Amino acid sequence: MTAKGITAKGYHYYRRIIATGDGAQGSEPTVSSTVPGVPHGIWHGLAARALGLEGVVTEPQMRALSGLGKCIRTRRRSRPGSWALGASLRQAVKAAKLGPAVPRLSERSPLDQSIEQVLQEAAEQLCRPLTKAETGQLRHRTAALAFAAEYHRAPADGAELGRYLTARTGPQRRGRTGYDLTFASQELSLLFALGDPDTRRIVLGVLVQARSETVSWLDHPGFVIPA
Template sequence: MHKLSAGSGYTYLTRQVAVHDSTERRQVGLASYYEEKGEAPGRWLGTGLPGLDLAVGDVVTEEQMKLLFGQGRHPRSDEPAAAAKGWGALGRAFPTFDATSLRQVMARAFSEHNTNQGLAWNAPIPAEERARIRTQVAREAFEQRHGRAPADEAELTQFLARASRPAQVPVAGFDLTFSPVKSVSTLWALATPEVARQVEAAHQDAVRATLAMLEREVAFTRVGKGGIRQVPVTGLVAAAFDHRDSRTGDPDLHTHVVVSNKVQSLPEEGGRWLTLDGRMLFKAKVMASEHYNTHLEAGLVQRLGVAFADRPGQEGKRPVREIDGIAPALLAAWSSRRQAIEARQRELAATFLTDHGRTPTTIESLALAQQANLETRPDKHEPRSEAEQRAA
């Protein structure tokens, strides 16, 4: 689960949707996209939808995502009848925040570096050079603030991490990713289309059941001075996007359920559009994962008669419930990317410490992880239809 930023934070989901000639708002089945390149469009979920004049299963359009998750407005406020029906703002607009000063200094330093090199101000800077500039700027900022040099590389790293935290951005929603264990995706990829549809159906049932559980248990908002009272809401508003593979093309059936931060209070509380109490959602991460896995396993046993068995997890982790009879070697082959990324990331972190005399900050560690990911993966495949993927 991670927070979805307002603005363009939603676009990583909509840009993967296949182009389709349908203009209907109602649900289009996954089967319609068997020959289409890209993913099926999203669909609306949640018992909070009636307050937005939407229904479960309605197709999610890019414009609706922009309005709700980008701007915090009614997802149908661009329609001709919107004004007459009162489809506009949903409570308060998303807040805005100023950038932190050190990040601004860093940005100027990067721009000046490019200008001095005769390059465009926003030209890409090699990772090693960016790290050198960041270290130099951080040392100067530390000395200016504390009147002394940092005691050691650890103190400099901590200062840089605190001072260069990203500017706050408003939270538009929360991305809950429902991904079955690897053996389920393997069965889905290798089975006949009829069996694959049963796997998809069990997965979707588990997603819906888990979302319903979250609505019952953790869907609240806060009202009163300082949000002193926690009160229930009409339900959640969510957009679900089904994906069939990983970034490298390995079979990876999973669904992103993007829960809106906008929720409607009950009639006795005025029926106002307020903010979801996201803390409750984060506390329920483990509960949601367990609920999904348990429901999925039960559904597959009932639909297909498969059996599940415990398999050893990674070091220090509990066993994983996988479908019995699917070779562990096949699962490992489709999971080898993670091992390669982690090994390369350790190498890059060691090199960084040698070159810069300090450990990387959290932001720099993320950059190294991205670098390791890029260096160890093959070229990203072009969008493929499900038919092409299954043939591969």
């Protein structure tokens, strides 16, 4: 299993790929690289139930939770109740927050924006989050194109490109609003792609079991934080 942090801006990818499905659950397993079949995202876990979230993940919920750090269902419940008790709008909105506000950093540079667009388009084409190596390659490729456009020549070497990338991009720290857990290794994906229908069913069963056990663990000891 791999874990990748999700930023407040990164929820756009999950809104387009995870919250919008193009395949029905329970259908015949297919090779994902040739036949689309991504089911709708579904809410799981004790925290989701505590917040009143169930069923298919919607875009407003994704934006509220991953983009703003708020729960839209909680907000809908809290405002009328808070107002009925004489609370102000500011107090009602504050009651809907699930924790500290997502930090807002300085405006992104043009190169930052270009890199983000390239990474987002690549992830959408692959229908999965990019690996660290893929992200690095695309960042450097985009920076090299920007360097050539600005100086009308290619970078002399990797060091010059690195200095340019550092100078033209903003702070690298981004507030985390969640984590993307991926249970399928490359070997398991190949086994699914090359295997017969029985093999694919076994692979899917293993993935479902891994996901269920992980969510169960996260619901209990996984989220215990020492004071």
